[in-house]
Amino acid sequence: MMFDKLRLKLTIIYTGIFSLLVVMIVTGCIILLGHSVLTHEKQQMRDLIIHEGEEYVESGELPVSNHSIEVGRELAYMLKPGSDEVLHDQVSGSPVAQQLFALRDKWPNQDRKVKWLTLRDANDRLWIYIVGRDQIMDGTASAATLYMFKDLSDYYYEEQGEVVWLVLMSLFFICCGAGIGYYLAGRSIKPIREMFKRQREFVADASHELRTPLTVMGIAAEGMEGDTDSKFSEFTADTLKTMRMEIKRMNNLVAALLSLARNDAGVAEVRLEQVNFNVLLEQTAGTLSILAQQKGLKLELQLPPERLIIWGNRLRLEQLLTILIDNAIKYSLSGTVTVSALRHNQQLVIRVDDEGIGIDAADIERIFERFYRVDKARTRAEGGFGLGLPIAKIIVEQHQGTIEVESKKAGGSCFIVKLPLTMQR
Ligand code: ADP
Secondary structure, three states: OHHHHHHHHHHHHHHHHHHHHHHHHHHHHHHHHHHHHHHHHHHHHHHHHHHHHHHHHHHOOOOOOHHHHHHHOEEEEEEOOOOOOEEEEOHHHOOOHHHHHHOHHHOOOOOOEEEEEEEEOOOOOEEEEEEEEEEEEEOOEEEEEEEEEEEOHHHHHHHHHHHHHHHHHHHHHHHHHHHHHHHHHHHHHHHHHHHHHHHHHHHHHHHHHHHHHHHHHHHHHHHHHHOOOOOOOHHHHHHHHHHHHHHHHHHHHHHHHHHHHHHHOOOOOOOOEEEEHHHHHHHHHHHHHHHHHHOOOEEEEEOOOOOOEEEEOHHHHHHHHHHHHHHHHHOOOOOEEEEEEEEEOOEEEEEEEOOOOOOOHHHHOOOOOOOOOOOHHHHHHOOOOOOHHHHHHHHHHHOOOEEEEEEOOOOOEEEEEEEEOOOOO
8 A cells, every 4th residue: 555655656756757858858849840940931031032132133023923922922012212112012912911010110120131920810810920121232222122021820830730749649658658657666666565575574573472472471470469478578569560561561562563564464354343333432431431530530421322333343443442532541631531423424423532732733744653752751651652543543544434633722632533334345
């Protein structure tokens, strides 16, 4: 599960980088293509104005006779030098004449200079023109200023179709890239997966092996404590008590580690049965009420009159309730711990509310991490290892539910667990 998420994350990163490269290459190609077309057309335009000018001087014929309008869609416009007198005008006949004249300021103002103009006609169609300007020389005197226009819009519209193809091809490449990324991500996490597996097996084996000697030691320590025939000094009696408590702590730690390791290895068996939640909660709260009493806290139960029947694992659900209620008691100095359960939209909603020390917003994000404790000194004194909530989370996930925490302004925290009443199996 964890590695599946990691693999997905890596695949997304690989695909993202690959997509960026594809987009950059495709954009680069389009820009390069457009640039080379424009450079070529500008050069041709330069050649054309020079050629048309020379021809005019030689033959006296006006540049760009009508046939070239049909073929190359070039338009000529000639002015008498030094005045606004129009010697020749093909622009007025064009469908975008008005727009071309409106852009007059943008026409080239230097001889043999070529510029490109973009304009929109009344139907909002985009037109791209390149304009070149030159002087037609008759001997040493200027006979006319010649402007030549050429419509390049077709390139643009043809390129649009090509861009669609390029985009489709890019999408195809990105999909292939995602497939390759998924494969590579799988390969790159394989050694980590193996290492993790070995480490998990080690934790599981070590916890398992430690259980028996710890149980034996616990029984032995209890036996010695209860041996009233032997006279122990006060020091030995105290040491025995400390030993017994530490063995109990170790036992709890080993049990928690084993539970987590089994779950990680996917061998944790969760047998489902019909559980009467009202009874389960009453029993669990009953057991823990002694702890609450010892700390001078009130433990209150709020259950609806209806029976809440859930498909789940009785032992694991009991463990979940124990962790949450035990924490509420551990991290409260006074007040009431309220545990409630109700049915809401086909869900069982369990709330464990306390009036204790609360949890900072920054810590809320982390309390479900293994071995995370907000106040290490305090939780050690309370006997915690920071493994309760991670186990609670796993139990909730095994029951396809959710767990969230609210830290209340007035102080205290509230853990809310939502479990589906009918699980999908
Ligand atoms: P622990 O065994 O240390 O209690 P948990 O995993 O159960 O470990 O909890 C992790 C940390 O979250 C605790 O150390 C504590 O700081 C904080 N915490 C859990 N429950 C509560 C609560 N009801 N009120 C305040 N803090 C809590």
